Amino acid sequence: MKKTIFAAFICLLMSVAAMAQTEVGNPKFYTVPSIYMPTDEVTFYFDMTDVGFQEGVDLYWWVWQPLEPDAGNWEHSSDFAKLEYVGDNIYKKTFVPVDYFFQNQDRFATKADLLAFMQDEWGEAGYWCRLKTIDGSVQSGVFCVEHNRTEIADFANSGAAYQLFSGDKTTGYTDKWTMNKPLSILFNGDIQKIGGKTLNELAATAGFKYIGTHAGIHGFYTDGNDEVIEYDFVDPPAKNLNQQFNVWRPGCIEKTSLKQVGNGVWRWNLMTPQEYFCYNPVNADEDPRGFILTDMGIEQNGKWAVNPDFVGSFTAESLKFGIVGNDWDWGSEWGFEFKAGTAEAYPDPSFSYFPSKVSAKDIITFIRQYNGRMDGELTWILTAGDKTFSGVMSGNRDRRQGSANLLQELSGISSDSMHLTVTNAKGAVVTEADIPLVSADE
Structure with a gap:
């Protein structure tokens, strides 16, 4: 009897714990590099806008495919699984996949065994996971960050000398690169030639060190005086946005060099x-x-960062680059040029209400489209005469909506107009308007 009572008590506790968990939405995500291998350092970026987590809350990566490194710790995630909050509702996780998944497991005796599995036997999907608070009380839905094994193999068999991969696998890669999307360029080492030899032939020669790139962006910047400044493939002090291949700078070699990613393929990672x-x-x-x-x-804080004011006023025209080897022993000048695609700018906020002519007997609906990334849930506040009432505008960043029953709220109130204020989740005013009240028969 006691055992039965105890078992029932345990089941009750489990049910209460399950009920305490809240599942919210799924993030948008992308990876840098856009094409990566298990031995690469890669950063997963998660956009939590409108997902449902509290802004800036500590989040953890709960992943079980290909392995589950934090198994058994759902109620208190390990430090190694914590995401870094970048700001603006963006989180990131930087790791080397084969290292990350080798920890806390006994399925593979060596890291080489795990790498072989990830390269050859792993399924066609990728990293199945959730994001969660440390205790799991709030969790995202299940989603998958797909790996790139098939893209690299397919490219190697395509017969092409090179291919651009801009964007991410979830939304589909494109060769129309833009300034704000991850970009990787793959080169077939058995086809792409520099100085009469293929990349793989050059890599096999005595004294080989590295294959690098020198590159620049051609585009136009509009300054605060509406003057247009051209940036071209030139050297300082002329206006340029170049990355030189400076062999006396180890950091430069690391940033600009091509990396072998298997199947005879080389990759150039341009981050965004x-x-x-x-x-x-x-x-x-x-x-x-x-x-x-x-x-x-x-x-920013002693580190480099993108200047949002500059990129917001810059239009890219083309990417131009050359490939060089060792200490400029051989290579190309500006041998490659790719036109930029059109970046999709998020529209400016737009507010409206209907009906356009409002009486004290109507139900009025407020709509605000294309809200700020950090606006969150909006609150509308109406004042008519000596009465003030409010409500929420729910939805997502693209469209938030709320309504008020004026017949109910304005009963006994005499006024020929209403003042509307809309605030974001932090209380900042995002919209204000005076709304005339007409007679019900107008």
Whole structure:
């Protein structure tokens, strides 16, 4: 009997715990590099806008495919699973997949065994996961960040010398690159030639060190005086957004070099182009920060960052680059050029209400489209005469909506207009308007 009571008590506790969990939506996400392998350092970015978590709350990555490194810790996630909050509702996780999934497991005796599984036997999907608070009381839905094994293999068999992969796998890659989307360029080492030899032939020669790139962006910047400034493939002091291949700077070699990613394929990682071209690595004796900034960059907390004011007024025309080897022993000048695609700018906020002519007997509906990333849930506040009443505008960033029953709220109130104020989740006013009240028969 006691055992039965105890078992029932345990089931009750489990049911209460399950009921305490809240499942919200799923994030949008992308990876940098856009094409990566299990041995690469990769950053997963998660956009939590409208997902349902509290802004800035500590979040953790709960992943079970290909392995489950934090198994058994649902109620108190481990520190290694914590995401870094970037700001503006963006979180990130930087890791090397084969290292991350080798921890806390006994299925694979060596990291090489795990790598072989991830490269050859792993399924066609990717990293099945959730995001969660440390205790799991709030969790996202289940989603999958897909791996890139098939893209690299398909490219290797395509017969093409190179291919651009801009964007992410979830929404579909494109060769129409833009400044704010991750960009990787793959080169077939058995086809792409520099100086009469393929990349793989050059890599097999005695004394080989590295294959690097030198690159620049051609585009136009409109300054605060509406003057248009051209940036071209030139050297300082002329206006440029270039990344040189400076062999005396190890950080530069690391940033600009092509990496072998299997199947005879080499990859050039341009992060997002606006990140790639906002700084140049330098040696510590040149600048203790380890970098110098271009006009596209600013310093934040001792690190380089993209200047939002610059990129918001910059129109990219084309990416131009050359491939070089070792200490400029061989290579191309500006041998490649790719036109930029059109970046999709998020529309400006738009507010409306209907009916357009409002009486004290109507139900009025407020709509605000294309809200700020951090606006969150909106609150509308109406004042008519000596009465003030309010409500919420629910929905998502693209469209939030709320309604008020004026017949009910304005009963006994005499007024020929209403004053509307709309505030965001932090209480900042985002919209104000005076709304005339007409007679019911107008």
